[in-house]
Amino acid sequence: PEPFPPKTRESVRTWRQLAPRLSTARGDGYAISVGEYEEGLCACAVPVPTRDGLVAAINVAGPVTRVSGDTLVEVVLPKLQAAATAIGHAQGYP
Numbered sequence: 646p647e648p649f650p651p652k653t654r655e656s657v658r659t660w661r662q663l664a665p666r667l668s669t670a671r672g673d674g675y676a677i678s679v680g681e682y683e684e685g686l687c688a689c690a691v692p693v694p695t696r697d698g699l700v701a702a703i704n705v706a707g708p709v710t711r712v713s714g715d716t717l718v719e720v721v722l723p724k725l726q727a728a729a730t731a732i733g734h735a736q737g738y739p
Contacts, residue, residue: 655680675722678706679714689717691725694733703729 648658657663670676679687688706692699705721712721 652682653680653684655684657681675718675725677714677717679709685709687712687714687717689721689725691722691729693729693736694738695736696738701732703732 647660649656649663651658657666666676675689675691677687677689682688685708686706687709688704690702690704693701693703695701703725705717705725
């Protein structure tokens with residue numbers, strides 16, 4: 646039930662805030678979090694395709710002192726996507 650309990654001041658607290666972020670993540674094929682779960686932490690996640698649909702995700706997180714949201718998208722995201730594709734193929738996804 647709303648409001649969602651916040652972890653940080655950046656945390657989404659309502660469905661109205663969350664819904665467009667989910668839509669963007671679905672459209673982009675990845676999600677980025679900067680300080681939403683823990684202050685000073687950024688993360689990038691991608692879905693793992695399987696024969697049964699999207700039933701898993703993989704994620705990389707790091708301190709903002711070492712990695713930025715831009716670095717996650719430019720450097721880490723392609724590697725995460727490649728890993729997700731490889732996992733999907735290993736599970737029988739075409």
